[in-house]
Every structure is written in structure tokens, then in C-alpha cells.
Amino acid sequence: MRAVRMVEHGGPEVLRYEEVADPAVGPHDLLVDVTACGVNFIDTYQRSGQYPVSLPCVPGSEGAGTVTEVGSAVTGFEVGDRVAWPQVPGSYAERVALPAERAVRLPAELDSTTAAAAMLQGLTAHYLVTSTHPVGPGTVALVHAAAGGMGLLLTQWITARGGTVVGTVSTPEKERLARQAGAAEIIRYTERDIVEGVRAATEGSGVHVVYDGVGRDTFEASLSCLRPRGTLALFGAASGPVPPFDPQRLNSAGSLFLTRPTLAHHLADRAELEWRTGELFEAITRQRLRIRIGESYRLSEAARAHEDLEGRRTTGKLLLHP
The missing domain is CATH 3.40.50.720 (NAD(P)-binding Rossmann-like Domain)
Known part of the structure; x- marks a missing residue:
């Protein structure tokens, strides 16, 4: 499959679009064909080395797509389910193997592209206004x-x-x-x-x-x-x-x-993930929350997406499409 990979820290030029091995699917995993994955500032921090990560690696940590394989120990998901995920490393790729416990099934009213755009930023906004400083x-x-x-x-x-x-x-x-x-x-x-x-x-x-x-x-x-x-x-x-x-x-x-604060500490367990995503998806499907997709790029254009994001030339969410 094709993915974006980096073997060193640095500027956007270290993001390489290349052939990589298909991800291994463990008994507790789902294999997903990626419809879209989100581009976030944390991706640029990890790329630059501000937030060190083990190299080589495939960046990206959120996305949405369709399940093509279900691990032998997984229950509650089937091939063909549309799912989204937050905080799963390696999301800048055509296919992602992710722990089933990190995936959430999408409601019929929510398209996969919008879901991919909503996960990290939407869940971050949720914990900021409900938990960090409750707004009323x-x-x-x-x-x-x-x-x-x-x-x-x-x-x-x-x-x-x-x-x-x-x-x-x-x-x-x-x-x-x-x-x-x-x-x-x-x-x-x-x-x-x-x-x-x-x-x-x-x-x-x-x-x-x-x-x-x-x-x-x-x-x-x-x-x-x-x-x-x-x-x-x-x-x-x-x-x-x-x-x-x-x-x-x-x-x-x-x-x-x-x-x-950081999102990881506000998705402490499966119950919290389901609570936050449930309220996020409901807000979107009832149009109380509108997701603005500012720019969409081909997966091969990840470096340009990082340049645009860091150059503050964008509004709304940036997405990569395999």
C-alpha cells in the first residue's frame, strides 16, 4: 500500500509518499480502508521533533473509513462498517490497522469525510467546554x-x-x-x-x-x-x-x-470515548455544530498540507485523501 513516511525529523520535506508494507492485523484489531485522514498541528510537532516520536514512522492520528477485516477476538464490528478513530498512530496511509477499542461506528447520517474532519478537533473542543472549564x-x-x-x-x-x-x-x-x-x-x-x-x-x-x-x-x-x-x-x-x-x-x-490539557487524558476508557463521540456526532447530525473543511489534499500532498497549516494560510480543517 501507499503511505506517508518519515525517517528523520525536520521540515515538511521529510514527509515521503512511498510504498510500505500492509499493516499487520492482530486479534483485537480492525483493518480499515481509509477514506480521509486529518492533518493537525500535533502532526507538525512530531514531524519537527518538538514532540519526539520513534522513527521511521507513518504520521497522522485520526481518520475514517470502511472496515475490511475484523480481528479474531473483536466483537461488535463487522466488515463493511464505517468507522472513525482518534489518536491512532499511522493514519496517513491507504489502510490502517487499529485497536477496535479506539474505533467508533458512524451513524448513517454522518458521512466518513466529515467524521474524519471532526475527530481530534471535535473531541478536543468537547473536553475543553465540558471538562476543562465547563461553559454555560x-x-x-x-x-x-x-x-x-x-x-x-x-x-x-x-x-x-x-x-x-x-x-x-x-x-x-x-x-x-x-x-x-x-x-x-x-x-x-x-x-x-x-x-x-x-x-x-x-x-x-x-x-x-x-x-x-x-x-x-x-x-x-x-x-x-x-x-x-x-x-x-x-x-x-x-x-x-x-x-x-x-x-x-x-x-x-x-x-x-x-x-x-491534552485529549489522551480525556479519553481515559471506552465509556468516555463513547460519551464524547456520541455528543459530538449528535451535535453534527443535528446541525448544532458545522464542520468546515478548509482544504482537501491527495495523500501524496501531505508536505504541502503541512506547509499551508504552519504558514497559517488555512481556515477550517485540512484533510488528506488516499
């Missing part, structure tokens, strides 16, 4: 990169739960997308200071929570935008890791909370 009526949240794949999902989900979103974007086009998703206020950070914009939007109070997937470039502003006892949920580092800082600052700024 009256919650005011700052969402960085509000027109990106994560930003659009967070904005929609916060708004659906009764919260108010102040979003940051870089261009008028991205502002339009964020407002369509439900953002009440937008700050174009290329034209206005973020802290000044947030203070103006909240009459000087600041926000209850900042959802920050950018990291180094926004961290200082994120802290300064919080009201006393506010929460900074630092769930990514698209601009690079945050330098060390003195925790005493959380005290002096108003007894702030800082957390660095």
Missing part, C-alpha cells in the same frame, strides 16, 4: 485563532452552551467566518492590541476563560485578558512552546488557573 450561560471566553478548525468548533460549541465568544483573527475573511460561527466580538490582532480589545469588549472585566492553542505568541496576552479566578486553557503550541514562568504571577494577576 454567562460564560465569556476568549478564543484565539477563531477561524481555524479548532477555533470555529470552540466558537460554535461555546455559543450553543450559552456562552459569549471574543475571538482573535488576522484578516477580514477570517473575521467573517468567526462571526458566522457565533463570535460576538472579534479582535484583528494585526490591527489592534488583544488585551486592549478584550478589555473594551468586556467593559474592563476580562474573560472567564481563554482557550489558547497558539502558545508562545499569545501566552502573555492570554494571562492579561483573564478576570480574577479566570482559567487559561493552553491546549496547543502552534507558535512554539511557552517559556518557563514564575507561578507567582498567577497569584498577583488574580488567583488565576493555568492548565495544559
Whole structure:
């Protein structure tokens, strides 16, 4: 089969589209023909070596497709089932063997391409608004990169739960997308200071929570935008890791909370995976949550997808199609 493989860390050029051996299917596995797989910032971190992974490897960790083989010990799945998965290494490939416990069957109303686009970002948005800082009526949240794949999902989900979103974007086009998703206020950070914009939007109070997937470039502003006892949920580092800082600052700024959550710790067991995906799929099929696919690429174009993502030339979700 064909897959994207890397044998060294580096820039997008280390992603090689080549022939590899078919994956081995164990007794607890499913073999799936991949319809689409998602491209995420964590893939670029692993490619660059910021998050070290064992080499050589096939990158990618989410996707959707059709089951073509069922392991001898697997129950509950059949050949022909349409499934999706989060956090399964090796997803940039034509076929993936994955543990059955990491797969979820898709409802008839949900197409495989949309499911592939929704898994990591949709489940991340779910735990951020339900578990990291539960959003409800009256919650005011700052969402960085509000027109990106994560930003659009967070904005929609916060708004659906009764919260108010102040979003940051870089261009008028991205502002339009964020407002369509439900953002009440937008700050174009290329034209206005973020802290000044947030203070103006909240009459000087600041926000209850900042959802920050950018990291180094926004961290200082994120802290300064919080009201006393506010929460900074630092769930990514698209601009690079945050330098060390003195925790005493959380005290002096108003007894702030800082957390660095990750999806793996919010899919602790099968029950939690089914709960989160169930609510995600229901939100999509009932059109409370719209998945915007920004760009689709051939699997052989993985390097270009990484270049576009890191260059912040995209909105919405990026997908690879074998």
C-alpha cells in the first residue's frame, strides 16, 4: 500500500509518499480502508521533533473509513462498517490497522469525510467546554485563532452552551467566518492590541476563560485578558512552546488557573470515548455544530498540507485523501 513516511525529523520535506508494507492485523484489531485522514498541528510537532516520536514512522492520528477485516477476538464490528478513530498512530496511509477499542461506528447520517474532519478537533473542543472549564450561560471566553478548525468548533460549541465568544483573527475573511460561527466580538490582532480589545469588549472585566492553542505568541496576552479566578486553557503550541514562568504571577494577576490539557487524558476508557463521540456526532447530525473543511489534499500532498497549516494560510480543517 501507499503511505506517508518519515525517517528523520525536520521540515515538511521529510514527509515521503512511498510504498510500505500492509499493516499487520492482530486479534483485537480492525483493518480499515481509509477514506480521509486529518492533518493537525500535533502532526507538525512530531514531524519537527518538538514532540519526539520513534522513527521511521507513518504520521497522522485520526481518520475514517470502511472496515475490511475484523480481528479474531473483536466483537461488535463487522466488515463493511464505517468507522472513525482518534489518536491512532499511522493514519496517513491507504489502510490502517487499529485497536477496535479506539474505533467508533458512524451513524448513517454522518458521512466518513466529515467524521474524519471532526475527530481530534471535535473531541478536543468537547473536553475543553465540558471538562476543562465547563461553559454555560454567562460564560465569556476568549478564543484565539477563531477561524481555524479548532477555533470555529470552540466558537460554535461555546455559543450553543450559552456562552459569549471574543475571538482573535488576522484578516477580514477570517473575521467573517468567526462571526458566522457565533463570535460576538472579534479582535484583528494585526490591527489592534488583544488585551486592549478584550478589555473594551468586556467593559474592563476580562474573560472567564481563554482557550489558547497558539502558545508562545499569545501566552502573555492570554494571562492579561483573564478576570480574577479566570482559567487559561493552553491546549496547543502552534507558535512554539511557552517559556518557563514564575507561578507567582498567577497569584498577583488574580488567583488565576493555568492548565495544559491534552485529549489522551480525556479519553481515559471506552465509556468516555463513547460519551464524547456520541455528543459530538449528535451535535453534527443535528446541525448544532458545522464542520468546515478548509482544504482537501491527495495523500501524496501531505508536505504541502503541512506547509499551508504552519504558514497559517488555512481556515477550517485540512484533510488528506488516499
